[in-house]
Amino acid sequence: xxxxxxxxxxxxxxxxxxxxxxxxxxxxxxxxxxxxxxxxxxxxxxxxxxxxxxxxxxxxxxxxxxxxxxxxxxxxxxxxxxxxxxxxxxxxxxxxxxxxxxxxxxxxxxxxxxxxxxxxxxxxxxxxxxxxxxxxxxxxxxxxxxxxxxxxxxxxxxxxxxxxxxxxxxxxxxxxxxxxxxxxxxxxxxxxxxxxxxxxxxxxxxxxxxxxxxxxxxxxxxxxxxxxxxxxxxxxxxxxxxxxxxxxxxxxxxxxxxxxxxxxxxxxxxxxxxxxxxxxxxxxxxxxxxxxxxxxxxxxxxxxxxxxxxxxxxxxxxxxxxxxxxxxxxxxxxxxxxxxxxxxxxxxxxxxxxxxxxxxxxxxxxxxxxxxxxxxxxxxxxxxxxxxxxxxxxxxxxxxxxxxxxxxxxxxxxxxxxxxxxxxxxxxxxxxxxxxxxxxxxxxxxxxxxxxxxxxxxxxxxxxxxxxxxxxxxxxxxxxxxxxxxxxxxxxxxxxxxxxxxxxxxxxxxxxxxxxxxxxxxxxxxxxxxxxxxxxxxxxxxxxxxxxxxx
Numbered sequence: 001x002x003x004x005x006x007x008x009x010x011x012x013x014x015x016x017x018x019x020x021x022x023x024x025x026x027x028x029x030x031x032x033x034x035x036x037x038x039x040x041x042x043x044x045x046x047x048x049x050x051x052x053x054x055x056x057x058x059x060x061x062x063x064x065x066x067x068x069x070x071x072x073x074x075x076x077x078x079x080x081x082x083x084x085x086x087x088x089x090x091x092x093x094x095x096x097x098x099x100x101x102x103x104x105x106x107x108x109x110x111x112x113x114x115x116x117x118x119x120x121x122x123x124x125x126x127x128x129x130x131x132x133x134x135x136x137x138x139x140x141x142x143x144x145x146x147x148x149x150x151x152x153x154x155x156x157x158x159x160x161x162x163x164x165x166x167x168x169x170x171x172x173x174x175x176x177x178x179x180x181x182x183x184x185x186x187x188x189x190x191x192x193x194x195x196x197x198x199x200x201x202x203x204x205x206x207x208x209x210x211x212x213x214x215x216x217x218x219x220x221x222x223x224x225x226x227x228x229x230x231x232x233x234x235x236x237x238x239x240x241x242x243x244x245x246x247x248x249x250x251x252x253x254x255x256x257x258x259x260x261x262x263x264x265x266x267x268x269x270x271x272x273x274x275x276x277x278x279x280x281x282x283x284x285x286x287x288x289x290x291x292x293x294x295x296x297x298x299x300x301x302x303x304x305x306x307x308x309x310x311x312x313x314x315x316x317x318x319x320x321x322x323x324x325x326x327x328x329x330x331x332x333x334x335x336x337x338x339x340x341x342x343x344x345x346x347x348x349x350x351x352x353x354x355x356x357x358x359x360x361x362x363x364x365x366x367x368x369x370x371x372x373x374x375x376x377x378x379x380x381x382x383x384x385x386x387x388x389x390x391x392x393x394x395x396x397x398x399x400x401x402x403x404x405x406x407x408x409x410x411x412x413x414x415x416x417x418x419x420x421x422x423x424x425x426x427x428x429x430x431x432x433x434x435x436x437x438x439x440x441x442x443x444x445x446x447x448x449x450x451x452x453x454x455x456x457x458x459x460x461x462x463x464x465x466x467x468x469x470x471x472x473x474x475x476x477x478x479x480x481x482x483x484x485x486x487x488x489x490x491x492x493x494x495x496x497x498x499x500x501x502x503x504x505x506x507x508x509x510x511x512x513x514x515x516x517x518x519x520x521x522x523x524x525x526x527x528x529x530x531x532x533x534x535x536x537x538x539x540x541x542x543x544x545x546x547x548x549x550x551x
Contacts, residue, residue, distance in 0.1 A: 020152040024160050027149075028124055031098050031166075034177045036091050036210060038236040042171040049234040050207035055246040057226035057253060062217075064257025072136070074143040077101075077182040080215055080226075082135065082142045083253045084180055085127035086264050087245065090252075097127040100176040100209070103153050122157040123149045124175050132263045135256040179209050183216040207233040211245075247271050289463055290470045293437055295329070295366045297466070297502040302326035305504050308478065313355040314524055315511025320355060325501075327430050332363035334428035339394065339415060343368035343435060346392035346445065348412075349488065350374040350383075350405050353509055356417060357488060358497055360396055361444075368435040370442035370459075373489035376401040377512075382455070386447050387412065390457055439463045446491055460494075469499055476532070478504035483525060483533040485515045492534055515539065518546030 042048075057065075065079040072078070085097040105119035106112040112119060128141055161174050168174065212231040217224065228249075232242045252269040259267070270278070302310075306323035313319070320328065341347055347364045349371050351357040364371040372392050374383055384406035387395070396415045397405055408414065415421065443465050447455045472495060476482075484496035484507055500507040508528045514520045522543055525533070 017154060020155045021160070021163055023148075023152050024124075024155055025163060027126060028098075028160075028164055028175060031124070031126060031175055032094065032096050033172055034088065034092055034094065034097060034210070036088065036178075038210070039238045039241055040236050042210075042233075043235045044171050048207040048236070050205050050231055051234040051239065051242070052229055052231045053239065053242045053246055055228050055230070055243075055250060056220065057215075057228060057250055059223040059225050061250070061254045061257055062224055062226050065253060068136070068139060068257060068260055072139045072143055074139065074146070076217075077184075077215075078142050078146050079139060080182060080253075081125060081127070081146070081180055082139045083249060083256060084213060085129065085142075086135070086138065086256075086267070087249050087252055087269060088178060089127075089129045089264070090248070090269060091245065095129040097129060098176040098178075099125050099127065100179040101125055102179075102181055103150065105153065121153055121155075123153055124157075124160075125149055129264065132265050134261045134263055135267065136260040138264065139260075173209055177210045179212040181212070181214045183214060207231065207235070209233070210236060211242075244271070244274075289439075289467045291439070292466055293365070293462055294443065294465060294469065294498055294502070295362050297469075298329075298362060298498070299326060299432065301502055301504055305478065308504065309506050310501060311355055311358055312506065312508045312528065313511075314508055314514060314528070316354055318355055322501075325359070328359045329362045329366055330430050330432055331425045331428040332359055333366035333433050335421070335425045336363055336367040336369070336394075336415075337433060338424075338428070339413075341367045341369045341394060343437070344441060345369040345394070346372050346390060346442075348372045348374045348387065348390070348392045348395035350376060350395055350397040350401055351417070351488075352376055352398065352401060353484075353511055353515075355509065356398065358507070358509065360417075361488070361497065365437075365443060366433055366435070368433075368437060368441075371444045373444065373446065373487070373493075374405075375487050375489045376404045377487070378489070380404065380406045385455060386457075389447075389455075390445065437462060444494070446489060460491075465494060465498075469495065469502055472499055473503050476500070476503045476505055480505040480531045481508060481529050482506070483508050483510060483528070483530040485510045485521070485533065485535050485539060496534065516542075518542035518544075518548070522546050522548035 062076075065083075066076050069076050069079040081099065081101075085099060088097050088099070089095060100122050102120045103123050105121040125142075125145055127138075127145065129138060133141070164175070166174050209231075210233050214229040214231070216227045216229075218227045219225070228246065230242055230246050248269040248271075251271065252267050255262075255267045255269070302322040302325065306321065306326075308322055309319050310322040310325045311320050336347065341364070345368070347360075347369050349357060349360050349364070351360060361371050372386070372390050374386065374395065383404075387406065388409050391409060392412060394413050394415055395405065395408065396417060398417050402416065405414070439462050441462050442459045443462055445457045445459050447457050449455065476499060480500070480503070482496060482500045482505055484493070486493045486496055497507060497509075499505070508524070508530060510521065510524055514524050521539070524530070525543075525548070
């Protein structure tokens, strides 16, 4: 005790202790808190309920670990520590894993070897799992770390904490939150003829750490195994989670003994039930895809709720019921057919935000074609590049955007949505065109930004869009109002425009001025009772800076 307090015991003890403390300061500088994937956050108190789970590492795995440790010039404890830190890394996503471990604390004075008493000290073993090493490479790193720490074991843990002065939190133990103990001292026996020892089970206790793994070599039916007891903070972990962590450790250690040169990320640790749940249950790919088209789904909704409001053009102050929207789509589809649009033909839509653009997307579809978004706000050279590459036979534009349309490639015509066009549309039939569209028919083509080279057109077919919309429809219904703020050339515009129309909801189409002004956009949300909106971070920032949500 006097030596630990720094008394002069001679023999250079003070200098050795100072050197050891300096090493620990460098070793544990900025050691991170281990943030395991737990069932609940840490309780904001020092005393927490403890519970335990028990499991056994069988003789085959124990023998494999001992062989790996022997080949690395290390010990079974080092192999267990490497495996435990690997599992903790997988449970936390961290690569810097500090684990505490007890050590006998008798090396400083040989005279202590035969003295009864509790001299145990605690070492902090900081594992380095960066670079996704193999298990063999991690074991080599672990061996060096353990030897270095054991050579400097004389600094009492309490003095180490005082010297490092980490930020203290009553809910978090300092320097490490998980402990590993290898109890390889013999249990029982008789040091003298007059003294007998026996082990007593520990009673109920508080959890000192998030996890505390006790490992003891033992014999079961004559086979050398490792008995493990995992004590856990029952305020953070459910019993099932603690059992799962133990199972992960057993599986990973077995895999490490079979393939020690595989990278840590490639070592399996899932149980058969977990693997089956991920591969077969959650990720079922045999589910049939919906056999329908977008315009057929919209048409069906128009028949179910013809008088409900389907779409609102916020800028123009115009709204359409489902019946009127369906009629407008039919008439425009027939007009497109009359100017030569057929199955599989592309139609460029050089239109601003509004109901006209919504009608045209579905009319092109109903006429058998696919649409190509051409945002009037795009730079003219980009529009020219897209048109030159896509070579669509027809581009639909509006008079107010005609000046922004670049020179068209040979063979591409324009259809202006002016008064003459609307008169022609009004004369078209209101019945539905009967066109069979194969599920692989494109619905639209979007062009990439070109950040990796020349912009490329990406084709989205009928099956993909319908499957996406039907999957997203859960929880959306007739009482919902969705606000469309995205340009048509951005892929999520399909969700904004079509999802409301297949679920009986209402789509409110924001104008160009609305989407650029946070206050106007916030007013639009309040005026129309919008219940859902998707947008880019920039748009959300505009709203927040404008004081939305108010109150």
